[in-house]
Amino acid sequence: NFQVCDRDISEEILSTYLTADRLAVDTETMGLLPWRDRLCLVQLCDPKGQVTAVRIAKDQTEAPNLQKLLEATNTLKVFHFARFDMATLLYHLDIDVNPVFCTKIASKLVRTYTQKHGLKELVQELEQVELDKTSQSSDWGNVGNLSDDQLNYAANDVRYLLNVQQKLVTMLEREERLDLAQNCFECLSTIITLDLLHFKDIFEHH
Amino acid sequence: NFQVCDRDISEEILSTYLTADRLAVDTETMGLLPWRDRLCLVQLCDPKGQVTAVRIAKDQTEAPNLQKLLEATNTLKVFHFARFDMATLLYHLDIDVNPVFCTKIASKLVRTYTQKHGLKELVQELEQVELDKTSQSSDWGNVGNLSDDQLNYAANDVRYLLNVQQKLVTMLEREERLDLAQNCFECLSTIITLDLLHFKDIFEHH
Ligand SMILES: Nc1ncnc2c1ncn2[C@@H]1O[C@H](COP(=O)(O)O)[C@@H](OP(=O)(O)O)[C@H]1O
Ligand SMILES: Nc1ncnc2c1ncn2[C@@H]1O[C@H](COP(=O)(O)O)[C@@H](OP(=O)(O)O)[C@H]1O
Numbered sequence: 001n002f003q004v005c006d007r008d009i010s011e012e013i014l015s016t017y018l019t020a021d022r023l024a025v026d027t028e029t030m031g032l033l034p035w036r037d038r039l040c041l042v043q044l045c046d047p048k049g050q051v052t053a054v055r056i057a058k059d060q061t062e063a064p065n066l067q068k069l070l071e072a073t074n075t076l077k078v079f080h081f082a083r084f085d086m087a088t089l090l091y092h093l094d095i096d097v098n099p100v101f102c103t104k105i106a107s108k109l110v111r112t113y114t115q116k117h118g119l120k121e122l123v124q125e126l127e128q129v130e131l132d133k134t135s136q137s138s139d140w141g142n143v144g145n146l147s148d149d150q151l152n153y154a155a156n157d158v159r160y161l162l163n164v165q166q167k168l169v170t171m172l173e174r175e176e177r178l179d180l181a182q183n184c185f186e187c188l189s190t191i192i193t194l195d196l197l198h199f200k201d202i203f204e205h206h
Numbered sequence: 207n208f209q210v211c212d213r214d215i216s217e218e219i220l221s222t223y224l225t226a227d228r229l230a231v232d233t234e235t236m237g238l239l240p241w242r243d244r245l246c247l248v249q250l251c252d253p254k255g256q257v258t259a260v261r262i263a264k265d266q267t268e269a270p271n272l273q274k275l276l277e278a279t280n281t282l283k284v285f286h287f288a289r290f291d292m293a294t295l296l297y298h299l300d301i302d303v304n305p306v307f308c309t310k311i312a313s314k315l316v317r318t319y320t321q322k323h324g325l326k327e328l329v330q331e332l333e334q335v336e337l338d339k340t341s342q343s344s345d346w347g348n349v350g351n352l353s354d355d356q357l358n359y360a361a362n363d364v365r366y367l368l369n370v371q372q373k374l375v376t377m378l379e380r381e382e383r384l385d386l387a388q389n390c391f392e393c394l395s396t397i398i399t400l401d402l403l404h405f406k407d408i409f410e411h412h
Contacts, residue, residue, distance in 0.1 A: 188409075
């Protein structure tokens, strides 16, 4: 249940994933600044646990099937810290991801009893699984020769995300904050537009 | 062209203002924290320059005509730093202001050649008028006995706002940022909901 593709997903994978109502998505890049750091890998996982990692080539500027999938309005795209992945997908592949769920925002809105909203802590608390994060800061640029550790890391970053999301939705419903979460997710596309234009603190007084 | 009302606007003023496509709005309060500092005054100005200041009583929790006006979908409500006024109007009078234009956001998006986005600087650059800001930090709680200086200050905070807004719209169109501004204004109601729940940095990584 783990597949690696080059440059894009196949038509076959596209149609399988399009039948899912939700999809976990993550990216690996050369760093945190989209206008400096290229996109190396895009990972996907559907509710059946089918994981795909798409290797993005240097200077690649489009991935039409990935775009169809990530812009498909009937499939919710679940990210952890969507703000970053959405910005990098828009900047590098011109993909306008929509609709979106962000597990970091959901966690902040409902896990008010902690300040720990990292993916590792979320997966630990909600799935009782210990994620190995040692490959997080590694050289993803050598994308044709990723180590087993890197590929495992990349797959695990999406593997538990849909379960985490489901539990966060249950908590958000319980605390009557699901609508607020939804409204926050709808702000993300404006926020990443501002990020990519290098605007900071547009909503602040100063 | 300057009128003071108690607790709410009259039906007559309501129907006059409802014919306007845009209205400048500002508030004066006892301070910057809605959950601590009460709302004292709501100022309005229409495109003809008709200014109204509504004195809000201590413990007042509604103003039905003001609410109809500020929630009327055909009249754009123009604020300078809408985030604060919207939060205070929602918190104290349960008014969900909509639709909204914020001249501070517009200024930040288009006057990228300066860091000065205060109302005084905006009115100075775009209207060549020198606003007297000495009453800004004054006791607005004594709302039945406001000084002439305070009333003049309150009126001037809305008097130039629609002209400023019009010039900012022209600049936003020229720089092709009007849609982005519009998207930012649409995020405001979510942001003030977060503010009133004391959520901070929901969209940040940390
Ligand atoms: N300022 C920042 N600091 C750390 N991680 C950031 C970041 N901005 C974006 N990110 C991204 O947020 C993810 C980490 O989130 P968290 O710390 O909540 O687990 C990382 O993704 P990866 O886990 O795919 O590398 C990283 O790429
Ligand atoms: N942190 C803050 N510092 C200063 N002013 C703030 C503020 N938060 C909200 N405001 C409001 O923003 C307005 C000032 O904006 P600016 O500094 O851009 O001219 C003030 O309204 P008033 O001018 O009605 O008093 C003030 O009430």
